[in-house]
Amino acid sequence: MSALPRAHELGLIGxxxxxxxxxxxxxxxxxxPRCGSSLHRRKPxxxxxxxxxxxxxxxxxxxxxxxxIMRTASLGDVDDNTILSGVIELWxxxxxxxxxxxxxxxxxxxxxxxxxxxxxxxxxxxGTNWARRQRSMLYRLVEFIGYWSMLDVFVVALLTALxxxxxxxxxxxxxxxxxxxxxxxxTMLASQSFDPRLIWDCKEDDD
Amino acid sequence: MSTPxxxxxxxxxxxxxxxxxxxxxxxxxxxxxxxxxEVARCAxxxxxxxxxxxxxxxxxxxxVVTVMVVFIQANVWPIITLGLNGEEIHxxxxxxxxxxxxxxxxxxxxxxxxxxxxxxxxxxxxxxWLLIFGRKGQRAPGFVPxxxxxxxxxxxxxxxxxxxxxxxxxxxxxxxxxxTPNIGAFAYAxxxxxxxxxxxxxxxxxxxxxxxxxxx
Numbered sequence: 001m002s003a004l005p006r007a008h009e010l011g012l013i014g015x016x017x018x019x020x021x022x023x024x025x026x027x028x029x030x031x032x033p034r035c036g037s038s039l040h041r042r043k044p045x046x047x048x049x050x051x052x053x054x055x056x057x058x059x060x061x062x063x064x065x066x067x068x069i070m071r072t073a074s075l076g077d078v079d080d081n082t083i084l085s086g087v088i089e090l091w092x093x094x095x096x097x098x099x100x101x102x103x104x105x106x107x108x109x110x111x112x113x114x115x116x117x118x119x120x121x122x123x124x125x126x127g128t129n130w131a132r133r134q135r136s137m138l139y140r141l142v143e144f145i146g147y148w149s150m151l152d153v154f155v156v157a158l159l160t161a162l163x164x165x166x167x168x169x170x171x172x173x174x175x176x177x178x179x180x181x182x183x184x185x186x187t188m189l190a191s192q193s194f195d196p197r198l199i200w201d202c203k204e205d206d207d
Numbered sequence: 208m209s210t211p212x213x214x215x216x217x218x219x220x221x222x223x224x225x226x227x228x229x230x231x232x233x234x235x236x237x238x239x240x241x242x243x244x245e246v247a248r249c250a251x252x253x254x255x256x257x258x259x260x261x262x263x264x265x266x267x268x269x270x271v272v273t274v275m276v277v278f279i280q281a282n283v284w285p286i287i288t289l290g291l292n293g294e295e296i297h298x299x300x301x302x303x304x305x306x307x308x309x310x311x312x313x314x315x316x317x318x319x320x321x322x323x324x325x326x327x328x329x330x331x332x333x334x335x336w337l338l339i340f341g342r343k344g345q346r347a348p349g350f351v352p353x354x355x356x357x358x359x360x361x362x363x364x365x366x367x368x369x370x371x372x373x374x375x376x377x378x379x380x381x382x383x384x385x386x387t388p389n390i391g392a393f394a395y396a397x398x399x400x401x402x403x404x405x406x407x408x409x410x411x412x413x414x415x416x417x418x419x420x421x422x423x
Contacts, residue, residue: 154319
């Protein structure tokens with residue numbers, strides 16, 4: 001046993017919902033005495049669920065980027081914007097600093113989530129010792145910044161409600177924004193269903 | 208779920224006050240009282256285990272009430288106003304939700320309603336209810352299920368993202384129109400600040416501060 005004992009080595013389980021330290025009774029569907037949630041040593045089917053959600057998110061991510069998310073019609077001039085062209089427009093005409101923020105929220109963050117979560121999954125499956133502290137950190141980062149990707153969805157919704165001049169000009173949401181919203185939700189669910197404890201579930205030789 | 212015998216419960220409680228398990232890597236740590244401003248981190252994975260909680264239950268309640276007042280303002284007043292040829296269009300949160308529903312983006316409409324209205328409202332309502340009793344040292348009726356609900360809805364409140372969305376929308380719309388942020392936008396900005404203060408508060412402490420025997 002190393003200097004830093006882990007819960008299963010001491011016959012303990014930490015409740016995933018309320019954090020209560022419980023004795024591991026080895027009963028199949030034990031419940032937390034404090035909050036009543038069922039106790040698990042690890043999140044059930046963590047890898048399978050995370051893979052499924054991540055792949056689903058990636059499938060939605062393709063139309064989210066290819067299809068336009070917003071139509072701006074002004075005096076007969078129709079202009080369809082995808083996520084990327086919206087960023088470019090903001091860069092060219094408006095303010096480059098905001099363009100950087102939008103670019104980060106709607107392109108860098110989702111991409112990073114796909115990369116990070118699949119790296120975490122693959123390395124957890126192989127049970128490697130490689131860069132475990134850094135992998136933990138990456139996981140926490142993804143959890144923390146994940147929901148900021150909703151930014152673009154809210155922008156489209158706001159502009160739609162705001163620019164409604166009927167004949168003169170109008171902003172309409174297009175299907176891309178729906179796919180993008182679903183991508184964000186699915187990646188959030190994927191990162192929540194990944195169990196970071198798996199990163200540390202391997203032989204302890206060099207710590 | 209079965210109630211454990213008294214002895215087991217006693218053992219559980221003493222264990223919970225002296226031990227804690229890192230929820231990111233399952234390492235068992237000894238718990239010790241933290242000094243002001245101290246943060247306990249996991250020695251294995253460096254995740255935050257516990258922060259010193261400077262804010263007591265009374266102050267937390269005051270904060271929840273403040274957030275509620277600001278939240279109401281943010282929802283009642285228009286967020287952005289667009290003026291063109293003497294005509295003015297106001298966008299409120301519910302205006303946005305309804306408009307997205309009508310424009311065949313029901314998914315977006317439901318997402319916005321849930322993450323910007325219902326979940327934040329539930330979160331504040333539940334916290335307020337728990338704290339009304341918590342200040343008297345009691346567990347509110349329904350304490351256990353409500354704490355579990357709080358745990359599940361916590362990641363799904365996105366008001367602070369919306370604030371940034373308002374900012375980007377104003378800049379984008381300004382390319383073509385005359386837009387001004389309205390009271391709602393400022394209320395949202397205040398809300399974002401309050402939420403930032405809130406994010407340092409660990410709600411798990413309610414479990415420890417309000418032990419089960421104190422149920423009224």
